[in-house]
Amino acid sequence: MSVQWTARAREIESFKVMDLLKRAQELSDAGRDIVHLGAGEPDFGAAPSVVEAAKRALDEVRLGYTPTGGIWPLREKIAQFHYQRYGQRIDPAQVLVTAGASAGLLLSITLLVEQGKHLLMADPGYPCNRQFLRAVEAGAFSIPVSSEQNFQLDRDLVRNNWSENTAGVLIASPANPTGAVLSADAIKGIAEETRQQGGALIVDEIYHGLTYDVNTTSAIGIDPNAVVINSFSKYFGMTGWRLGWMVSSVEAIAEMEKIAQNLFISAPTLSQYAALSAFEPEAIEVFEARKQELRERRDLLLEGLLELGFKVPRVPEGAFYIYADASELTSDSFAWCWRLLEDAGVVATPGADFGCNHAEQFVRFAYTTSKQNIALALERIGQFVKSES
């Protein structure tokens, strides 16, 4: 007999864009100039003052384990920031510092989704969500949503799709891959319906701070029992630092802290000390300037894509993605992305990475590169589209 991988291991899928990225690297190594519109991380990095804070911490702190919930001053600063941003007062005991939003997703699902049960979620959506669920022997119930629905769930969709196996709802706002933002009213409707059904509400707010001309509020102010997941990766530009946080009731946070003690011990210590300075005015000024830059990129990319024949019926209001309907250009966006890479040297992510709801007609473009690069990419995509027509 030989050892077999588990069913869960076999069913957890890799991102399709990974093979594209590997090929892009080969082309790049061979001297080709590649423009990346694939990456789900900002190109800015941490703010300079945060990097300096990390250097000081390297001198001053022995980087041992921290309390599982995070160093208390960081939990306090997050609570303060939450109040400044949303006008919602929360206790630092309602904050759990995590090793990125990834850990937050695993912890919330471990806490709330019983084996064999599922969460309702929108398709398209973040591909890992269903894999976290699969890892703990639970599942995802994907609800197809279109641009007419702003690519988001609403109260009716939640009600109509609820079944005896539904443990709750996972929403994301702004969402990946669509950049779609839920209004406070929409969140309220979903939260009420979920509570009425006796389910749990998990809200991914990792792109908060990156919204353009639209106000956002944290779901915890709407439903005090929601489990909210946030991150230092996007607005704060600290992807590789692996740091995030959760906000929920004191009881839920304490229970997840107990789980995190076992599964993670604690989040990276240096990242926690550095993040203390991420809320200072000096750093926030940097982040706000970047947000302005991102908005300009979005406008440039959106205009260019529309001119080339992509359909984007609603302007994406947040994050740094455009989920473009390429059905005028291809009926197989996966193959199209491969040809785009090989022929035009541009990386974009095929819709198949985000679900199976008409995925073959969508492509996600990330504006996580300079306007110059975006302009170059648009030129190349334009030539490529022409060559194919």
Next chain:
Amino acid sequence: MSVQWTARAREIESFKVMDLLKRAQELSDAGRDIVHLGAGEPDFGAAPSVVEAAKRALDEVRLGYTPTGGIWPLREKIAQFHYQRYGQRIDPAQVLVTAGASAGLLLSITLLVEQGKHLLMADPGYPCNRQFLRAVEAGAFSIPVSSEQNFQLDRDLVRNNWSENTAGVLIASPANPTGAVLSADAIKGIAEETRQQGGALIVDEIYHGLTYDVNTTSAIGIDPNAVVINSFSKYFGMTGWRLGWMVSSVEAIAEMEKIAQNLFISAPTLSQYAALSAFEPEAIEVFEARKQELRERRDLLLEGLLELGFKVPRVPEGAFYIYADASELTSDSFAWCWRLLEDAGVVATPGADFGCNHAEQFVRFAYTTSKQNIALALERIGQFVKSES
């Protein structure tokens, strides 16, 4: 209806020492001098040259996500180190860089232990192991082992405890809380039996490098299909950096990389760049000097505990723990540890944190503090023991 935590969340337990540590902090805040023999982390921190490397990386590297398996130069360096230490040649593709050994445990269990199945493991053992299993709806089958068995499993124990629900075996050498080291022959026997039964072998080698007067070899050289878990936390002193690695077959590593892509994205980037310098002679010299210091601490602590009436029939050959039989002093080591803290200001970890095999008669003492502190702790424990007799 209100939201319930899952069965798995409710069943995952917190460490009992946490309440002790909380009380110790209160006493400390109130001005009491507390000596800590509780901590499972070395008091040294990273080597100075590793800290300097981190500072350079802060200047030179934008700390984005890395490839999920880790930056390639680090995988190469780990493979080289493996060869230097054990004389076993491995390919960098057999190495997966993880967010601490915690991530390694979750990944290996996700890969190898089917829902409803269990791993055989020694009791006493690392408390989180069963919680990782519980998280993915699998279980632990604990086999009580005594000091006569060197607190470790052997081939016969594996054979005699195997059942249709057994997915494999998890061994740790050196072990927490006992410091017990498995010989190459013992590992070989366990590996052969496990293979014969068609099960998987997971080997926790996170305390490798911290063995005293005894040679160790990596289990991957004995069983090329074993999944070996290692860490930068112990020998390399980098607990708060949350960095570890795994070694296994190329196939198993690729499969776990796919899972890690979803559950973790990547390990902390700065830690990876800093760790590149952890294998340089300058750093190794520091680690070897610390190991010598740890051995002296062990000898001091062991001699002192024996004089005070604790029984430690076998000298612990690795890690930084003494798992002392306190049955001459108490029949309830948990209550005893509380009194030791309140009356004598010394923190030690009750056996109950490591299983239920005569746990009430054992106390784990960690020599992760200076010889001066150890001497002070011994004096205090001596007075405390006298006061109780």
